[in-house]
Structure formats: C-alpha cells, structure tokens
Amino acid sequence: MTRRGWWLLALSVVLPGSAQLVAGNRVLARIGLTAAAVFYAVVIGAVLLLTTQRGFVLSMVSNPTVLLVGQWLCYALALVWLVIQIDTFRLLQLVRIPSPTKAWIGGLMAIMLVLPTAGMAVAGNYAGSGRQVLDEVFDGTVIEEPIDGRYNILLLGGDAGSGRMGLRPDSISVVSVDAETGQVAIIGIPRNLEMVPFSKGSPLYTPFPNGYDCGDNCLIHYLYPYAEEHPELYPDAAERGSTPGAEAMRDAVEGVLGITVQYAVVIDMAGFGDLIDALGGIEVEVKERIDKGGWIKDGKVVGIKGWFEPGVQRLNGKDALYYVRSRATTSDFSRMQRQRQVQEALLRQFDPVTVLTRFQAIAEAGTRTVITDIPSSMLAYFAELAMKSRDLELLRLELTPPTYSVVDRDYTKRHADVAELLAPREPAPINPPESEPGTEPGTGPGTEPATDPGAKPAPTGPVIGGPKQG
Numbered sequence: 001m002t003r004r005g006w007w008l009l010a011l012s013v014v015l016p017g018s019a020q021l022v023a024g025n026r027v028l029a030r031i032g033l034t035a036a037a038v039f040y041a042v043v044i045g046a047v048l049l050l051t052t053q054r055g056f057v058l059s060m061v062s063n064p065t066v067l068l069v070g071q072w073l074c075y076a077l078a079l080v081w082l083v084i085q086i087d088t089f090r091l092l093q094l095v096r097i098p099s100p101t102k103a104w105i106g107g108l109m110a111i112m113l114v115l116p117t118a119g120m121a122v123a124g125n126y127a128g129s130g131r132q133v134l135d136e137v138f139d140g141t142v143i144e145e146p147i148d149g150r151y152n153i154l155l156l157g158g159d160a161g162s163g164r165m166g167l168r169p170d171s172i173s174v175v176s177v178d179a180e181t182g183q184v185a186i187i188g189i190p191r192n193l194e195m196v197p198f199s200k201g202s203p204l205y206t207p208f209p210n211g212y213d214c215g216d217n218c219l220i221h222y223l224y225p226y227a228e229e230h231p232e233l234y235p236d237a238a239e240r241g242s243t244p245g246a247e248a249m250r251d252a253v254e255g256v257l258g259i260t261v262q263y264a265v266v267i268d269m270a271g272f273g274d275l276i277d278a279l280g281g282i283e284v285e286v287k288e289r290i291d292k293g294g295w296i297k298d299g300k301v302v303g304i305k306g307w308f309e310p311g312v313q314r315l316n317g318k319d320a321l322y323y324v325r326s327r328a329t330t331s332d333f334s335r336m337q338r339q340r341q342v343q344e345a346l347l348r349q350f351d352p353v354t355v356l357t358r359f360q361a362i363a364e365a366g367t368r369t370v371i372t373d374i375p376s377s378m379l380a381y382f383a384e385l386a387m388k389s390r391d392l393e394l395l396r397l398e399l400t401p402p403t404y405s406v407v408d409r410d411y412t413k414r415h416a417d418v419a420e421l422l423a424p425r426e427p428a429p430i431n432p433p434e435s436e437p438g439t440e441p442g443t444g445p446g447t448e449p450a451t452d453p454g455a456k457p458a459p460t461g462p463v464i465g466g467p468k469q470g
Contacts, residue, residue: 001096005105012088013112016081019088028087035080038073054387059380067131074124078117085113129363137366140241140373144262146179150422151382153177153374154250154264157272157324157339158224168221170269171324171339174253174261176422182388183427185395187418188336189256191221193399195409197255203233204251211409212252220256223248242373256399258415259422263374269324271369273317275346278361281316282345284323290338292319294328301328315342333400344394392427 004023011018017032049057060066094106144151157171172189195211195218198204204212204223212218227233227248234244246264254261276282286308294304308323315323324342327335374382399414400406 001093002098002101005092005094005097005101008088008091009105009109009112012085012109016084019091020084024087024091028084031080032084035077035084039077042073055380055384058383061130062134062376062379062383064131064134064376067127067134071124071127071131074120074127078120078124081120082113082117085109085117089113125360129360133363133366134376134379137370137372138241138374138376138379140263140375140378142240142373143375143377147260147262148422149179149424151177151179151263151385152259152261154246154253154261155343156224156246156249156264156266158266158268169224169249169266170221171336171343172221172249172253173340173343174257174259176259177382177385177389178427179385181392181427182385183392183395184389185397185421186340187257187421188340188396188398188400189220189253190332190336190400190406191219192332192406193220193256194218194407196220196223196252197409197411198251199255202251202255204248220249220252223252240373241375243371246371246373256411256414257418258411259418263378264372265374266371268369268371269321271365273321274365275317275362275369276315276320277317278365279346281314282320282342283312283314284341284345285312286310286323287337288330288334290323290326291329292322292326294326296328304328333398336398336400395421397421 008019008023011022015033016036017029017034020026020029020032046057089109092105092109094102097105153175155171155173155175156169158169168191170191172191174187174189176185176187177183195213197211198208204227208214212220212223224245227244231237231244234242234247237244237247240247242264243266246266250261250264288310290308291301291304292306292308294301296302305322308319308326313319320342324335324339326338397417404414
C-alpha cells in the first residue's frame, strides 16, 4: 500500500487523470488526461512562441477575446485539477498506509491539491483584470501609422485637485519612439508656455489665429479645461477614445514642436499616487531640499508639512505627489525635472516580478488613472518597441529657460531643435562615450534646465543621451 500510494501520488502530479486510469474511474481519467494535455500544450506552445514569435504572443495577451478565453480556461483547469486530486485522495486509501509514510503522502497530496488549484485560479483572475484594463482604458478606435519613422505620444499629468478650475495638465511631455529601433526621445514642455500657435486645420485656429492669446490665463495647460468647456470644438473626441481637452493639448503641442502627435495619454495625478502604492512605492534621488505641501500666500511660503532631504528616498504614493507638485520653494522648471524623474522611476519598477506579484492592485489603479486613445490592437506593437528600447539610451530635450523663452512668439528654434533631436540616427548605446578628464557623464552643460537666474545659458541644441530607458 505504501508503494501504491507513492505511485498514485506521482502519477497524479505528473499527469492528472493517470491515477484514475490505473485504479479508478475511467471517465474521470479521460477528463483529467484531456485537461493535462491542454495544459501542457498551452505551456509548451507559449514557451516556443516566446522564443520565436514574441510579437505574436504579445498580440494575443493584449487581445480582450483571447484573455476572456484564457480566463475561463484557467478556471476550468483549476476545477478539473481540484476534482482529480480529491478523487486521488480517495484512491490513496491513507488509512491502510502505515505511519509515518501516511503523513508524508497525505501532506504532499494536500499541497499538490491546493497550490496548483490556487495558481490557476489566480491566473484566471489576472486574465480577467487585464481584460478589464483593455476594455476600460485602451478603447481607442484609430490605428495610426508612423510619421517620418516615429510614433509621437503626448503624455499629460493632470491634476484636478480642490480649488482648481477643472483638470489641468501640470506635466506635459511628448514621448517619441523610433518605429523600427525603439529608441525613445522625451521632449518636456513647460506648463506656463504662452502664445501657443495652432495650424489652420485645428478647431482652435479660428478663435486663436495668432496663437493662444486670450488676455488672462493663456498658459498652454489652460487649454485642457477650455476645450472641456467647449466640447463642440472636438465633437468626435469620445469616438476616438479621447477627450476634448486631450485633443486641444495635442493641437497645441503639435504647434509648439512642429510634429504630428498620433496618440495622447492623460494620467490623473490622484490616481497616479494609487499606482505608485500598488507598485510598493518608488525610489528617487532627491537633488535638493524640497518642501511638502507648501504654497505661497501674500508673498510667503505657508502650509509646509515637512521636507524631502537630499539623498535617495523611497516614496509612497502620497509623498510622490508632494514631490512632483512642490514648487513653493523651487520653480516650475525644477518641478518639471522631478515629474520626469518620477515617471522614469515608475517605469523602472514595472519589472515582471513586481507586476506579477501586484498585478491586481496595479490593474485597478490603472483603470482609475489613465485616459488614452491608444487602441488595444496597438499594444503588442508598442510592447515590442518597449523591449527594444531597454538596451538604448534615452534622448532628451527640455524646452525651458534660459535656452527657450516661455513668452516668445517665434517657435522656429524649437521646431529646428526638435527636428534635430528626432532626425534618423544610429541608436545610441547603453554606455555613453567616456567623458573628458575632469567631468562625469550627465554633469556637463545642457544636461538639465538651469533654474538659477544667474546660471549660464545652456547650449542651444537638443540634449542627446541620458540614463538607460525603463
């Protein structure tokens, strides 16, 4: 009976249903063996495809229908495994096996009953959560082609906090991705940019033919609430999976940079904190002493709740929001740098282990955080480019003073520098060339916008290179 118990346990673990085939119900054996065949075929097929057809696998896991099938397949396999292993318990006849072997066989059988059943049930829940994210977030309808070999994606960090006039994007960036190599360039745009131009094809050209000149509150980020209050300007925004505010910001950014922006992503900063908490916090290096929660009243800084001291800090969602919002003791341009710093820290932590262990919380936070017109059918392609980008340097350009004025009506220099940044080139390697003696990579002039009024002007051209991409 001891030998019989070990053999039935081994058969049931390696090939569910085989124990029933030799010592039990043949119908149940066929069900178990069929389920085992399906499971092994899926696993082996997935491994082979991941090594040979990675793009195809990505397209499958970003397809809501495939995820729905996968979700119920996982639940079905979990149920079959549970029934098979319970029946195997019966076949073992533990009462006839002498101690202490009885305890070993029974204990191992219980573990093999619970762990795989729970694992497949969790996998089904993951598939369901992923499908929910695809349905609720990536519901865009337009499949765009690359322009001049690149995809340009507008990234807006919006804040609709108390006392604010609707949602206003305080963080404005364009992520430009080479459609072949995956090389990424990030262009930062100040939220207080004035006199933003529009092309004649834009709905905003009629009310603002000479640029966004409306008297008071004519900063670029006020265009978002302006368009939300005038949805007739963009009547088809909802059909695209977008919003009038995002469409207005897209038109404005195209005028500022002289490029076409195919997609837009709006991140609600309140939900952004939830996403950081879902990841277990983020790690950033604080460059200078930054206040928490302060604001300026009657020319004085008030309401400070604490300080971020220089050095490496691990921030939860609440502190990360304090960090990216703070400007009472610094400047808007310092805040832009911190926003970009947090974005990159967030991307670095989207590693497979973190995502798998915290998938449910990440998915729930994502549905509350992101609005985008990127269709789910484009996700596999962008995921493939993202994998390529990990081995390449990040290109940067910050359109901030003193190199670029926020009030100048002439956008010729910006257009020229953006064109230079995005011009076709061989992808930069991970490790930048060795710097000249006496300098360190990333510390030369022009690597970050100057915030000191007495600082020397940065070079006029775009900044190439930066840290490894997340």
